Amino acid sequence: MDNRRKFIKNSAIITGLAAVGGTYSTVLAANRNKNSGKLILRYKPYTLQLKHVFTISSNSRTTTPVVLTELEYNGVIGYGEASMPPYLGESHETVLKFLAQVDLTKFGDPFDMEDILDYVDQIAPHNPAAKASVDIALHDLVGKIMNEPWYKIWGYNASKTPYTSYTIGIDTPEVVRQKVKEAEPYKILKVKLGRETDKLMINTIREVTDKPITVDVNQGWKDKKFALDMAFWLKEKGIIFVEQPMPKEMLDETAWLTEHSPLPIMADEAVQRLEDVLKVHQVYSGINIKLMKSTGMREAHKMLELARALNMKVMLGCMTETSCAISAASQLAPMVDWADLDGSLLISNDVYQGTQVIDGKVTLHDRPGIGITKV
Incomplete structure (x- = not known):
């Protein structure tokens, strides 16, 4: 594994960094504002x-x-x-x-x-x-x-944004059914797993809906063979992919799981910043990019470009956030495979209005910057 990772790192650096270099300097140099002022x-x-x-x-x-x-x-x-x-x-x-x-x-x-x-x-x-x-x-x-909005500055097509999943946390069957009902406008559900109730969670949801589901284990499974058995079972239940099934330190075990799994295995806790993308290449099927992990839009954009250069799947995620951070992340949405941008939908005291979810789809508009206004 060590030799394989060294080879991956050396070969991918050239491909990946070529893909991310120069983007900001080229775009911004032609649009400089020479007015004097202070930040x-x-x-x-x-x-x-x-x-x-x-x-x-x-x-x-x-x-x-x-x-x-x-x-x-x-x-x-x-x-x-x-x-x-x-x-x-x-x-x-x-x-x-x-x-x-x-x-x-x-x-x-x-x-x-x-x-x-x-x-x-x-x-x-x-x-x-x-x-x-x-x-x-x-x-x-x-x-x-x-x-201009940032998706236009980056040259992205707003019509290519994905549907966002709606997250359902671990809970009792009664509450899970209630959450599924509240998620009616959304086309994809994201379900938290990683406890002894995993099959109960999925079976409870399948009693009331046949919508596509993604699962996020948050490092909750500790054994690769158990994880593989669960991946096959989840495949039968209509799950799309498994996010961070095992602890981030278990690279060899996760690489084995990814090789044998019938479902894509996505990295979340295992990847934070640009340098981590190379570390998880060929260990995971793809990565979950979050602004709060990556230090913001600049590095998230570079991570997206590098992952694409390495032919990895890309998911765009979030924490529990206001519409400010959600709208910022949404500027990248046209270029990802999957989005989980429901953080502002889970709170009751948002202070901004920005990117909307219309009929389950991340929907960008033409407001400049990240596209938000204060409530």
Whole structure:
């Protein structure tokens, strides 16, 4: 396995990095705004209230902490967001501490995006959601200055967006049936697994609907043969793919599972940033890209291009987020195989309006930047 991975890494770097290089510099150089001004960063903590208790293989919660950001330049304001599910290790405290170190007054031009985001990335290790909150706000700002949405800046076709799945957390059969009923407008369901009730969850849903289902195990299965048996059983139940079935450290076992599974095996916790895409190539069938893991839109875009160059499947996911981060991620949606962009649909106190889900489909519009307005 070690020799195989070294070969993959060496050969894929050339292909993948060629695919992602130069995108930002080429697009932005022709659209620079020479007006003088300062970049002013503002931020505040906020707590999202979930409509239902949200349970995965490792924990349950009813709220998610977020930090909402604004980046202003010459009177134009871009909006951003950091969402921090507790299991990822970030919190209001860590994000606010990180953002307090961000000094953007040294940059006089928001179109210097590579320099600005490189600076933000180097302030401290980790903190991907905190970094994403600046990245998203900067993209929103620059898109507004250019008066174009980012999917158009990237050259994507809005008509090619996929349907989004609607997530159903682990719960009792009664609550699961209720959640399936609430998900009636959506064409695909995403079901959380990873506990002893896995078959009960699927069978309960199949009692009331024959919609396509994806499953997310959140590293809940520990044995590769059990995982393979489950993959065959899930195939019979009309499941599309299995997301992160085993712990992210189990690379060899997951590669074996991917080779033998009748369903695609997707990486979530096993892949966070650009460098991880090469690590999971030929271990998983594809990757789940999330802005809160990748530090934002810039790196998520590079991950998408690299995964495509490596002929991997691509899923676009989210945390529990407002329409701000969901709309930012949606700019990439025309280029992915599957989308799970329901984070804002699971909360009761969204503060923005943005990308809509119409008849189950991620639907982009022509508002500039990431395409949101305040409620």
